[in-house]
Amino acid sequence: MYKLLLSTRYLRTRFIALASIVSVMLGVATMIVVNSVMSGFSSEMRTRIHAILADVSVETNSLNGEPDAQAQIDLVNQVAGDYVEHVSATVEVFGLLHFRRGGQWIPRPVTLVGIDPAAETLVSPLTENLDSYRPVEQDGVIIRPALRSSDERPSWKLTDEALAYRKEWKARQRRFFDGWNTNPEAEPMLEPLMDGEPAFAPEPAAEDGPRFSAEAGTPSLATEQPIGSTAASTGIIQTDATDAAEPEIVNAADFTPLVEEQTTRSADNPFEGDMLPTQVFDEQAAEQNIDAPLPGRLYVGAGLIEYMREDPRTGKVSVERMVHPGDDVKISTVSTGSPPEPTHFFATVTDIYKSGMSEYDSNLVFCNLEYLQQMRGMWDPQSKSGAITTLKIRLKDYDDADKVVSLLQNVFPPHLYTVRTWEQKQGPLLAAVDIEAAILNVLLFLIIAVAGFGILAIFFMIVVEKTRDIGILKALGASSRGVMSIFLSYGLALGMVGSGVGVVLGLLFVRYINEIEGVLALIMGRKVFDERIYYFPAIPTQVNAFTVAWVALGAILIAVLASVLPARRAARLHPVQALRYE
């Protein structure tokens, strides 16, 4: 009984104990906050990666792909049809994205993914990640509403805004070129621009008409800037007019079926074809559809074409886009066959892809599947089917993934195909995140261990201070074990109060973390957590009850362990010496 009375009484009267409570409390609160935020980020990341990668993928090891997509889809359905919900056939191949900026062609290494949006969205939701489906927010205010409603199925159709934008820069390009044509003095101004791009610049004196020169020699220094561009005011040179040498087929409504001769020619030397479009150029048709988008359509990863720009005067960070929907960019990739030949084609950016995973956003370029197949020579005109490299599979229940993988491995032999779940595909990253979390936990637990040593030191002090009282207790008949348990239960009480308050504090912090971030932003004058950098509207948190319990118990255990040594010392005190102690 006295143990309880004394340990609670000591807790109430020893203010020094408060210090150890506070350190335990802070340690526990920190661990809970950090764990919650980390697991929030981690689960958000997993969700996003999972959404991008689909549940299970079947990849050919060949660059040429495997012919007859439908046959492969049928095979999947036949083998694992009970578990499979959707299958999307895609072509994945490395490539280069070129876009014009400041008179320069800027290349970016990319992974080119040929998809059919309608099929793709069933295995990995596209609409969530496409720019036109999302409103643009700045400082909590919507500055641009979503351009498409979420009911609209993703397609390769440009939004009205993108078409208007395209029309605008096309018109400016023509105006500039017309001016150049009628006014030869303007020519020197183009000279430096042309220098930077000899490969793509057609002869300025091309007899096919001035328009092509104008398209190649982009008037990037033109005084006029694109609509809605903030670059004009901030002095950034906005290259909106990319090379727009139009291929022959410019019918926006029907771009997929390409004429066979064009495909073969593109495969032979498509670049040449783009550079010398006059060979098959139907001037009449082009004149009518001068603003129509190209048959090649792209969703370009945001990370490829965006950069963070800090205003030197205000210090405000803003996102600058170098390519907008409606712009034309150039794609280089390789054709099939051995050895692969380089293949180039122009395509119109339809949308910006932004998943929030920078690894993908700065790497992926989605292209319309059939066009890519044609450009790479994967299209078989006789059977009207193309070869594919990757099957993305969405399962009815992801728990069956391992079963499906082993089923598919039977029919897709491992030396030709790689069959993996998304987790296996991203194994190293996920493992790295797990290890990171584990190491962070160990480090944070050291904070609590430090608090434990604080308790140890403070308890030794208290034992010295209480030496006489310990003698009294022994004189009154208290056993050594009893004296020891006073200090153990004192440590237990410290740990429980400390971790209890710490848990409450940590959970409150996690609950109001965005409000706290807002207050911090107010004090510091700039955002701590910028949603434009992290792509999260709010700091993601996930409180794991098991983790909280584990942290709290660990803290209590450490407090008790730290009090063992002082308690033993107290128990061993000789009562006579303790009584004489003054």
Added chain:
Amino acid sequence: MTDHLSFPQPHLSTVALERTYLKAQVRIPVLRGVEMTVNRGEFLAIVGQSGSGKSTLLHLMGLLDQPNIGEVRLHVEATDDRPAESLRIDNLPPATRDALRNRVFGFIFQAYHLLPELTVLENVQSPLMIRESVLGYWKNRREYRDRACEIIDRVGLSHRLKHRPSELSGGEMQRAAIARSLISRPEILLADEPTGNLDSQTGRDIMSLLKSLNAEGLTVIMVTHDDNLAAQADRIIRLANGRSVDLASEVAA
């Protein structure tokens, strides 16, 4: 009680008690074979110069310390089913000695030794709390509280129940300490210079309290260096050179 006086029965005795302290590798013999007997219901004073081993002897008899050589024996009265016997208590297992300290002996110290975090009432009840588990204490809390109040009333401290020791005067603290030593109804009260820190008037009050307790049958062993106080005892034992000299005859004479 008169029985005790007329036929002195031993209550606590020591046999060739030796205690040596080790101080900086040097053996300092404090007690070198003390032979003494305390009779039941007796008020015994142990006197001697500083460092003569008075307190050590008291601690040995009260089981706070263990002798190097020799025995401490407790004489148990005969009950209906058991004859009177003499038990050696200094070498009992620790748990038994703890229990004996808690039940058979009551201690009073010169420096009072109250627990500063507890009120007078709680201090007085502390031996009961030590004896009982949380549940056992909770069951008997009324009875214990009443008993404590009764004893506090007996030592004249009823107006200070809720006070902390730091809020009490020296005499009040010693009264509280006496009340605490009486709470478990001990057989023997061991007092180590109980009036040493008190002024003479308060000291006399404490002495008369001890004497009246002794008159009710409690065996009192008091260590003091004050011959005037010792003179009020039934019998005096003087310690010199680590040996005891019974001065009972002197007092009687």
